[in-house]
Amino acid sequence: MKTLLMDTMRKSDATQVLAIFQEGIDTKNATFETKVPTWEEWDRDHISSCRLVAREGDRVVGWAALTPASSRAAYAGVAEVSIYLRIESVGQGLGSRLLEALIKTSEENGFWTLTSGIFPENKNSMALHEKLGFRKMGTQERIGKLDGVWRDVVQMERRSEVVGV
Template sequence: MRLAQKKDLPSILDIYNQGIQDHIATLEEDVKSLEYMRQWFEDRAVRHAVVVAELPSAQIAGWASLNPFSQRLAYAGVADLSIYIRRDLRGHGIGSVLLTHLEDIARNYNFHKIVLMTFPFNQQGQGLYRKLGYRCVGIFKNQGKLDGRFIDVMAMEKLL
């Protein structure tokens, strides 16, 4: 587990696009470009860290990031989470290790809480979050559209 570098962006992009195409992780439906990912990476404050899980073969197995929750100063201690593991490597414990590592980084940057939005039907996501102590805050009904249909979105949080 280590901080992401620019050289990781093609792998981060591929893994993100797998998550988009699987329609279980995000309301984003259009795959992203490398230019989009470069901008996403460059526009971040240092504390909004991106971490990657690197295999002994030097391939990237997954990534996770602390995203801004709000521009308001009062919420400076709250980070929004993204986490994506390569499709063929899900369910092997990488997400657990990666998220635990990211939580340590979040504490070091004085975040007191991580929040996230997930789909109630995302079994792997739910499994990961509940295992690591995230609680369900509530469910937004018909919060967004995926494939032209309304989708419920679950808010979860963990106090660090």
């Protein structure tokens, strides 16, 4: 087994990052998205200072990134978490390491609140977020359709204990 490294995402990681995103789409429990965006679209939507990958050698086995919660200035320190792992990497502690690193990076970049919208069926993701200090804010019932089926989303939030206190 190769050493696992938490690292800054690079443009050269794009193909692997999007392939992992496709695996998440295929589960039908990670996102409402039904197709992988282009790298240019993905790059435009995610905060450049808060993008991480987990590497085993040259292989990306997971990634985590933030998207702005709002374009309004008052919410400049609020962002939404995305975290995706290769299917074969689930259950090995990688998610905890990646999310811990993303929380640290977010705080270094001035973010005071992280949010996450999770399908209630994705119990592993909810447990991971709770383990790292996120709390359930509530459930948005039938908030969107995926493949013609209404889905609920559990909203979770983590308030920094170092930024904005």
